[in-house]
Amino acid sequence: MTGTETVLAIEDLTVDLPLSGGGRFRALDRVNLQVRRGEILGLVGESGSGKSMLSLAVLGLTGIAGERITGRIALLGEDVLGLSPSAWRRLRGSAVGMVFQDPMTGLNPVRSIGSLLVESVRRHQRLDRATSKTVALDALRSVGIPSPEARMKAYPHQLSGGLRQRVMIALALINRPSVIIADEPTTALDATIQAQILDLLRARLADRAGGILITHDLGVAAEVCQRLAVIYQGTIVEQGQTAEVLAWPYHPYTQGLLDAAPRFDRPRGRLVPIPGQPPQPGDRREGCPFRSRCAHADEACAALPVLAEVAPDHLARCWHPLRAATSPFEDAV
Amino acid sequence: MNRLKAIGRILGRRLGELLILLFAITTLLFFLLRLSGDPAAVLAGEQAAPEQVAAIRALYGLDAPLPVQYFRHLRNVLFLDFGQSLHAGRPAIDMVTERLGSTLMLGLFALTLTAVLAIPIGAWLGARPDARSRRVGNAAIFILQGLPGYIVGLLLIELLAVQFRLLPSIGNRGALSWVLPTLTLASFLVPKLARVVAANVTEAMREDFIRTARANGATTAEAVLRHALPNALLGATALISTQFAFLLSGAVITEWIFAWPGFGQLLIQSLQRLDFPVVQAAVFVTAGLVFAVNAGTDVLFRLIDPRLRNQRA
Ligand SMILES: Nc1ncnc2c1ncn2[C@@H]1O[C@H](COP(=O)(O)OP(=O)(O)O)[C@@H](O)[C@H]1O
Ligand SMILES: [Mg+2]
Numbered sequence: 290m291t292g293t294e295t296v297l298a299i300e301d302l303t304v305d306l307p308l309s310g311g312g313r314f315r316a317l318d319r320v321n322l323q324v325r326r327g328e329i330l331g332l333v334g335e336s337g338s339g340k341s342m343l344s345l346a347v348l349g350l351t352g353i354a355g356e357r358i359t360g361r362i363a364l365l366g367e368d369v370l371g372l373s374p375s376a377w378r379r380l381r382g383s384a385v386g387m388v389f390q391d392p393m394t395g396l397n398p399v400r401s402i403g404s405l406l407v408e409s410v411r412r413h414q415r416l417d418r419a420t421s422k423t424v425a426l427d428a429l430r431s432v433g434i435p436s437p438e439a440r441m442k443a444y445p446h447q448l449s450g451g452l453r454q455r456v457m458i459a460l461a462l463i464n465r466p467s468v469i470i471a472d473e474p475t476t477a478l479d480a481t482i483q484a485q486i487l488d489l490l491r492a493r494l495a496d497r498a499g500g501i502l503i504t505h506d507l508g509v510a511a512e513v514c515q516r517l518a519v520i521y522q523g524t525i526v527e528q529g530q531t532a533e534v535l536a537w538p539y540h541p542y543t544q545g546l547l548d549a550a551p552r553f554d555r556p557r558g559r560l561v562p563i564p565g566q567p568p569q570p571g572d573r574r575e576g577c578p579f580r581s582r583c584a585h586a587d588e589a590c591a592a593l594p595v596l597a598e599v600a601p602d603h604l605a606r607c608w609h610p611l612r613a614a615t616s617p618f619e620d621a622v
Numbered sequence: 623m624n625r626l627k628a629i630g631r632i633l634g635r636r637l638g639e640l641l642i643l644l645f646a647i648t649t650l651l652f653f654l655l656r657l658s659g660d661p662a663a664v665l666a667g668e669q670a671a672p673e674q675v676a677a678i679r680a681l682y683g684l685d686a687p688l689p690v691q692y693f694r695h696l697r698n699v700l701f702l703d704f705g706q707s708l709h710a711g712r713p714a715i716d717m718v719t720e721r722l723g724s725t726l727m728l729g730l731f732a733l734t735l736t737a738v739l740a741i742p743i744g745a746w747l748g749a750r751p752d753a754r755s756r757r758v759g760n761a762a763i764f765i766l767q768g769l770p771g772y773i774v775g776l777l778l779i780e781l782l783a784v785q786f787r788l789l790p791s792i793g794n795r796g797a798l799s800w801v802l803p804t805l806t807l808a809s810f811l812v813p814k815l816a817r818v819v820a821a822n823v824t825e826a827m828r829e830d831f832i833r834t835a836r837a838n839g840a841t842t843a844e845a846v847l848r849h850a851l852p853n854a855l856l857g858a859t860a861l862i863s864t865q866f867a868f869l870l871s872g873a874v875i876t877e878w879i880f881a882w883p884g885f886g887q888l889l890i891q892s893l894q895r896l897d898f899p900v901v902q903a904a905v906f907v908t909a910g911l912v913f914a915v916n917a918g919t920d921v922l923f924r925l926i927d928p929r930l931r932n933q934r935a
Pocket of ligand 1: 334
């Protein structure tokens with residue numbers, strides 16, 4: 290919306306993991322996503338749907354023995370899957386920054402906040418120690434941490450959960466990456482702190498970067514994300530403008546998420562599970578992944594539907610969408 | 623400062639524990655040694671007439687009732703007076719402290735060598751938990767750990783002192799004679815420490831904060847050295863502390879093998895000669911030392927682990 294430059298383009302990203310009993314499990318199946326500068330894309334889905342896998346794949350940190358990753362991940366136009374490990378490593382923290390879910394375990398307990406920030410600055414920018422310290426102080430200030438000078442010397446355990454998450458965000462932002470991925474950044478926090486952290490992320494991201502906000506909370510997505518992608522069992526099932534997807538969902542799974550959310554205009558809305566169990570890794574997976582739990586499923590669903598444009602800039606992957614497509618062109622994308 | 627206060631508290635508590643320990647040890651040793659032999663008889667020698675033994679008994683106050691002797695002994699120990707060596711006729715405590723320096727020096731060299739070898743080996747092994755080199759390293763450590771240290775010492779003597787005549791194997795005659803005892807003593811400790819460091823590094827590498835470091839562009843080496851290792855070393859510090867008593871006993875064996883004029887050699891000789899005052903002084907000093915080291919590591923812990931710094935002792 291804001292910008293036109295695509296900072297992150299994911300094309301046909303597929304991640305196959307080996308199963309302990311032999312065979313393979315497809316954690317991500319031909320995922321296509323674009324993030325433009327200044328935009329926050331929401332990625333929602335139940336736990337186990339592959340959201341964290343997607344973020345780790347973009348960073349090149351999946352690190353699972355025997356994994357097979359195919360497709361294209363373009364960071365600022367550069368295909369990272371084709372890069373050497375060290376070239377990709379240099380992009381971590383500088384081109385793409387990551388905010389993890391749990392700020393309690395995500396910060397090294399024996400390293401001071403300042404030393405973590407300075408280490409990251411000096412790794413990516415040729416700066417002397419004094420200048421790096423100034424940069425670190427600025428970073429702490431920019432994420433709204435009071436008395437940053439004192440916090441530089443603090444250790445993670447001395448800070449509250451909210452402050453630690455701010456430190457995590459400062460760490461992710463300190464080298465001004467163009468892409469930020471936040472994986473359930475507020476799940477571990479109190480409701481009041483959640484709102485503050487979301488405001489902060491929105492403000493920092495609108496600045497100059499683009500980002501993916503991973504959440505299983507539709508309320509959070511509605512509040513922060515311009516666009517929304519709904520993922521089910523490693524497959525994107527619906528995607529479009531957030532307001533539109535939430536107001537006129539086409540996919541039964543999206544509708545199920547909405548029905549399960551208490552009230553999505555409240556940020557604390559938690560998902561009550563949709564009836565049925567998601568398939569387990571190793572289950573036979575053919576056709577629409579949602580069909581075992583879907584009230585509308587029939588023989589047609591034995592084949593995987595294409596992700597089709599059901600309305601302008603609104604895609605859904607369903608043989609029996611909940612409403613008639615408004616687009617004259619039902620192109621596969 | 624908060625930190626100093628916490629450290630003061632720990633030291634105070636430790637000092638109390640130390641006093642109780644020293645009292646218990648002094649009492650135990652006094653009665654154990656009295657049960658095991660008659661000091662007057664040892665002093666007088668095997669051919670002594672009963673009158674001579676009686677005279678000696680009177681001279682050293684050994685004719686008083688046992689409780690009286692015990693309280694006299696306690697009072698003397700308070701002033702670090704363990705009596706004269708029955709063998710050398712000099713104050714027992716002096717003989718112990720004279721020997722202490724060279725043993726502590728040996729221990730310090732061995733510990734330093736151990737840290738220099740074991741920390742990199744442990745970090746390297748711990749950072750590659752699945753690789754084949756790790757399995758080979760683990761097997762080597764397992765075998766080394768199973769070898770009694772004195773075997774390593776004897777092998778070193780055979781190889782370096784007897785076969786190739788590179789190094790002196792007996793006594794303390796100049797800088798080179800430190801080499802073999804230090805190597806032997808370190809060979810007790812390197813496998814233990816390396817194993818603990820490796821296990822701790824492996825564990826730390828699975829932590830979320832390592833993923834954070836990597837997400838910020840850390841290389842594997844940086845993740846290991848700057849993020850996992852500092853955490854791993856905290857556990858290793860605890861090990862060094864608990865192994866100090868072991869180090870001293872290792873020193874006793876090592877000194878015996880190398881005829882090293884240290885504290886351990888003195889202890890064994892005094893036991894063989896039934897030289898009670900020296901044994902008492904040596905055990906007393908050992909207990910004090912082990913305790914001092916444990917308390918020292920406790921304090922060190924507070925200094926290096928930020929989570930413990932402000933914790934109440
Ligand atoms: N290290 C791993 N090894 C094997 N399977 C994994 C691993 N991490 C995640 N998975 C599997 O990948 C799928 C997606 O997991 P994840 O991305 O963590 O889900 P989400 O973040 O959406 O809750 C799950 O089925 C999970 O079991
Ligand atoms: Mg997750």
